[in-house]
Amino acid sequence: MRRILVAGGTGFLGRAFARGLVRRxxxxxVLTRFPDRAAGLGLPVDYVRGDVRRPDTLxxxxxxxxxxxxxxxxxxxxVEAPARGRTFMEVDARGTAALVEAxxxxxxxxLVYVSGVGADPDAARIWYRAKGLAEASVKESGLAHAIVRPSWVYGPEDRSLNRFVTLIGxxxxxxPQLGRGCGRITPIHADDLAGLVCEVTLGTAGDGLTLEAGGPExxxxxxxxxxxxxxxxxxxPILHLPLPLAKLGAALLELLPGQLLSRDAVDFVTQDGVADSRxxxxxxPSFDPRAVGPGLEAYLSGS
Known part of the structure; x- marks a missing residue:
């Protein structure tokens, strides 16, 4: 039986990937800083200790x-927390590079790297740049590899669409919508993305490719x-909060503990993210992601 490591397997996406791989x-x-704590997630996996900010542990x-x-x-x-080492460059870029070296x-x-639509090592936005640098580490590794770039991912355990659901209630x-609400995305359900990542991981059809993945809308x-x-x-009704006002509020929240919001995060959540899934x-050919309506209905009903 093939042994597959999921680095980030305790997160929203990583859990979906781990479950899908086990089913197959x-x-x-799963690589985690806290194996004992992760065991409480109930995933049918083994855990190994490691921290991408400490390359010697990998x-x-x-x-x-x-x-x-x-x-x-x-x-x-x-929402970054530089004082605690929680930044795109520290984790996405340098952390992925350390994983590749190990x-x-x-x-x-x-290697299968789950990146994001818009990744570019020369991008102005730090999150695009960090993921672009991570992609470069993977491509330059000399190993067989594939890169999957999802659009906006949602599901029962996510922190994006579920925040909308909470606010609606x-x-x-x-x-309250940040900005004009005109950012264009191609939302994809976590299980649909996981199905693709599992196929890419276990097969060879995606080897050497950069694969953008989004939903049908x-x-x-x-x-x-x-x-x-x-x-x-x-x-x-939707009340649009002007971005300058939203960023002013975010600047104040940056001063509080808890990574509640930041000015950069306002830009992150209001940006375009359209995947070209051709x-x-x-x-x-079996890739057939569901639309947002049926996807949301399924997990809100518990089915």
Missing amino acids: GARVV GPAMRGVDTAVLCVQFPGYP AVEGGVRK AVPFFF VLTLDEVVRTAMRVLGRPK VVRDRF
């Missing part, structure tokens, strides 16, 4: 690994909110 018969080991984790799925994120993502030294055969007369953020309102049966559909 893989032996999965070598032992890579021993006996055939393929490594790299999807590390820092706690509180996308994988090469440990004899890993293949908690705010009585309107929905191009929606604005306002359209996503209205879809959620329809599913919940809670229609209400290569994925060509290489993986």
Whole structure:
């Protein structure tokens, strides 16, 4: 049985990948800083201790690994906490580079890096630049590899669409939307993305490719909110908060503990993220992600 390591396997996406790989018969080991704490997640996996900010801890984790799925994120993502080492450059860029180096030294055969639409090492935005640098580390490793760039990912355990759901229920007369709500995205359910990542990991159809992956609809953020309102049966007006005002509030929240919000995070959550999935559909004909409405209905109903 192939031994597959998921770095970032305790996070929202990593858990979906780990469960999908186990269902397909893989032996999965999850890299985590806190194995004892992670055991409480109930995943049918083994755990190994490692911290991407401490490269010396990564070598032992890579021993006996055939393929490594790299999807590390820092706690509180996308709100950075530089004083605690929780930044895009520290975790996404340098952390992934450290994982790649350990994988090469440990004899890993293949890498699968879960990046994001827009990744570019020369980008102005730090999150795009960090993921672009991480992609470069993977491509330059000399190992078999594939890169998956998802659009906006949602699901029962996410912190994005579920925040919308919470606000729809908690705010009585309107929905507070950051900015104009015109950012265009192609939302993809976590299980649909996990299905693709598992196929890429266990097969060879994606090797050497950069694969953008999104759902079947191009929606604005306002359209996503209205879809959620329809599913919940809670229609209400959307109140758009001007970005300068939103960033002023975020600047104040940056001063408080807890990574509540930041000015950069405002830009992050209001940006475009449209995936071009043509290569994925060509290489993986079974890729058929669900629309947001049915996806949201399924997990809100518990089915």
